[in-house]
Amino acid sequence: MARCDCGADSGPLGVCADYYHAILAEEQGDPGMYRWHAVVVCAYVLQHPSAGRGKFLDGQFRLLQLYAHQGLDALLRLQAHQVARNNHRARSGYDMRPLTPYAPLPAGGPPAHFRAAFTGLPVSDGSFVADGHPPYGHRIHAVAEATLESWAELLDPGDHHEGQAPHPG
Numbered sequence: 001m002a003r004c005d006c007g008a009d010s011g012p013l014g015v016c017a018d019y020y021h022a023i024l025a026e027e028q029g030d031p032g033m034y035r036w037h038a039v040v041v042c043a044y045v046l047q048h049p050s051a052g053r054g055k056f057l058d059g060q061f062r063l064l065q066l067y068a069h070q071g072l073d074a075l076l077r078l079q080a081h082q083v084a085r086n087n088h089r090a091r092s093g094y095d096m097r098p099l100t101p102y103a104p105l106p107a108g109g110p111p112a113h114f115r116a117a118f119t120g121l122p123v124s125d126g127s128f129v130a131d132g133h134p135p136y137g138h139r140i141h142a143v144a145e146a147t148l149e150s151w152a153e154l155l156d157p158g159d160h161h162e163g164q165a166p167h168p169g
């Protein structure tokens with residue numbers, strides 16, 4: 001069985017990239033599913049940093065913390081605020097102030113393992129939301145929490161958990 005870069009076993013669709021692209025395709029036609037888009041993107045690139053653009057990882061880590069702390073509506077409000085700001089020619093650039101209270105991306109990543117992975121997401125009849133949007137949201141939330149949890153462990157190297165293999169390289 002193939003193993004993904006993030007340490008997860010592959011699932012019926014393949015590795016996490018296969019799940020990620022299937023989610024991005026399905027959410028295009030489903031606004032209820034698309035509400036979770038930013039959480040999906042942040043969790044995916046933080047679990048697979050080689051797939052993302054490194055200079056955005058810190059902001060994505062903070063954004064995921066904001067989501068975990070304040071909820072999805074707060075994340076969506078912040079994004080709407082950023083879009084409005086970028087559309088206003090007189091004031092360009094991102095407003096990073098809402099993200100400054102959150103921890104910066106720890107050095108030494110990525111973590112070797114995450115408690116919940118994209119390959120663990122159930123797909124039924126080719127859909128991630130076959131059982132509705134709330135259960136899908138709960139599953140994405142679990143992946144987001146697992147992502148933050150593993151990264152946060154890098155912040156406190158003195159707090160070792162048993163059975164954790166060092167990251168190769």
Ligand SMILES: [Zn+2]
Pocket residue numbers: 004005006007008015016017047048117118
């Ligand atoms: Zn993966």
